[in-house]
Amino acid sequence: MTVLDAGLYVHLPYCASRCGYCAFVVTTDGSSRDRYLAAIEREAGLLEEEAAESAFDSVYLGGGTPSLLPGPAVDRLLANLRSRFHVTDGAEVTLEANPEDVTAEALAAWRDAGVNRVSVGVQSLEDRELRAVGRRHDAAKALEALENLTTSGLSVSGDLILGLPEQTPESFRRSVAALCDAGVAHISVYLLEGEKSKTIEEDRRLRPERYPSDDLQAELWGEMSGDLARRGFAHYEISNWARPGREARHNRKYWSRTPTLGLGVSAHELWGGRRRGNVGNIEAYIAQVEAGRRPLAFDLPVPPEEVAREEIFLGLRVAEGIPAARIEAFIVAAEDVRLWNDYETWTAEGILEHRGERVRFTERGFLISNEVLSRFV
Numbered sequence: 001m002t003v004l005d006a007g008l009y010v011h012l013p014y015c016a017s018r019c020g021y022c023a024f025v026v027t028t029d030g031s032s033r034d035r036y037l038a039a040i041e042r043e044a045g046l047l048e049e050e051a052a053e054s055a056f057d058s059v060y061l062g063g064g065t066p067s068l069l070p071g072p073a074v075d076r077l078l079a080n081l082r083s084r085f086h087v088t089d090g091a092e093v094t095l096e097a098n099p100e101d102v103t104a105e106a107l108a109a110w111r112d113a114g115v116n117r118v119s120v121g122v123q124s125l126e127d128r129e130l131r132a133v134g135r136r137h138d139a140a141k142a143l144e145a146l147e148n149l150t151t152s153g154l155s156v157s158g159d160l161i162l163g164l165p166e167q168t169p170e171s172f173r174r175s176v177a178a179l180c181d182a183g184v185a186h187i188s189v190y191l192l193e194g195e196k197s198k199t200i201e202e203d204r205r206l207r208p209e210r211y212p213s214d215d216l217q218a219e220l221w222g223e224m225s226g227d228l229a230r231r232g233f234a235h236y237e238i239s240n241w242a243r244p245g246r247e248a249r250h251n252r253k254y255w256s257r258t259p260t261l262g263l264g265v266s267a268h269e270l271w272g273g274r275r276r277g278n279v280g281n282i283e284a285y286i287a288q289v290e291a292g293r294r295p296l297a298f299d300l301p302v303p304p305e306e307v308a309r310e311e312i313f314l315g316l317r318v319a320e321g322i323p324a325a326r327i328e329a330f331i332v333a334a335e336d337v338r339l340w341n342d343y344e345t346w347t348a349e350g351i352l353e354h355r356g357e358r359v360r361f362t363e364r365g366f367l368i369s370n371e372v373l374s375r376f377v
């Protein structure tokens with residue numbers, strides 16, 4: 001198979017501590033790290049042949065906390081990936097960083113290793129909220145990290161979370177404004193997925209007054225979207241805003257079903273018409289790779305009706321939406337009268353809108369997109 005715009009994801013699960021809300025596959029025990037990095041290199045070797053005809057124009061080091069790796073380890077990892085895969089000269093190479101790891105030394109090492117984009121887990125620029133979820137940085141540290149990154153010429157993205165304990169309308173507005181003022185080119189805002197973390201779920205049940213309600217979150221989301229638009233950020237995907245031309249090339253591939261490979265524990269991929277996912281246990285991952293096989297937990301072909309479904313629920317996530325004919329053909333083929341009626345209602349109520357031959361979410365529609373998308377999952 002030949003893909004000329006493929007993406008490569010690498011999961012690095014090591015963290016200095018676990019944040020209260022996080023449900024990703026992570027560990028605070030670094031003792032397996034060197035064996036893990038060797039396993040990643042070995043797994044890359046197992047995929048080398050399959051990807052020999054393809055070119056990768058994006059690499060994403062995600063986590064966990066990739067910024068916790070020593071600079072030379074990042075350099076070695078990226079050099080190894082370049083030796084296995086054809087990573088194009090202008091490839092977007094992103095590293096996820098926690099603010100406290102952004103030192104002048106680390107920054108220089110990442111640049112030398114070929115990283116050209118850093119996605120910083122800011123989450124909030126209010127100390128009370130950061131403390132409430134056990135972050136290791138405070139607002140001043142995050143602003144210092146952003147300043148160092150933006151002045152270094154790297155492309156910088158910042159993540160915020162809406163729905164944090166102790167968050168108020170004013171504090172959220174302040175975080176959004178301060179992140180914009182820090183000069184980032186890209187912003188991701190996630191709604192707190194409290195149900196993914198036992199700590200948060202329990203706390204929200206016992207002390208609901210600490211959390212902004214769903215209605216308040218919806219209101220703040222809408223307000224923020226208008227604010228970001230006025231500040232020159234285009235809302236190009238449900239949770240993502242970018243200055244012109246600064247959209248995340250790698251993440252876009254997930255929504256357009258462009259083939260990507262995924263290395264590391266719990267990594268997923270879409271390749272050769274198959275969806276594959278690695279095991280979620282670090283020791284099992286290392287053991288299987290050391291035994292010379294890919295540590296797959298599943299490896300499934302995507303049948304045509306599934307492709308059609310994916311094109312809808314992934315394609316609708318982006319601002320340009322999808323051809324209306326595609327969604328209409330899907331509903332007709334499914335013979336789902338209720339879904340057709342809902343589709344007409346969504347359009348009549350301004351949740352979806354038709355633009356030329358395409359259909360897409362309106363800004364208001366993005367707010368309740370989960371409800372609509374879940375009908376296609």
Ligand SMILES: C[S@@+](CC[C@H](N)C(=O)[O-])C[C@H]1O[C@@H](n2cnc3c(N)ncnc32)[C@H](O)[C@@H]1O
Pocket residue numbers: 021022023024062063064065066096097098099120121122123159160161190191192193194196197
């Ligand atoms: C894979 S995490 C890793 C980022 C990095 N280690 C950090 O903590 O800054 C990427 C982003 O997912 C978001 N995230 C993680 N858990 C979340 C949750 N339960 N609800 C909403 N967003 C979450 C955070 O904004 C985080 O920056």
Ligand code: SF4
Pocket residue numbers: 014015016017018019022023024026063064065098121
């Ligand atoms: S949010 Fe980031 S630092 Fe915190 S546990 Fe999750 S991956 Fe690790």
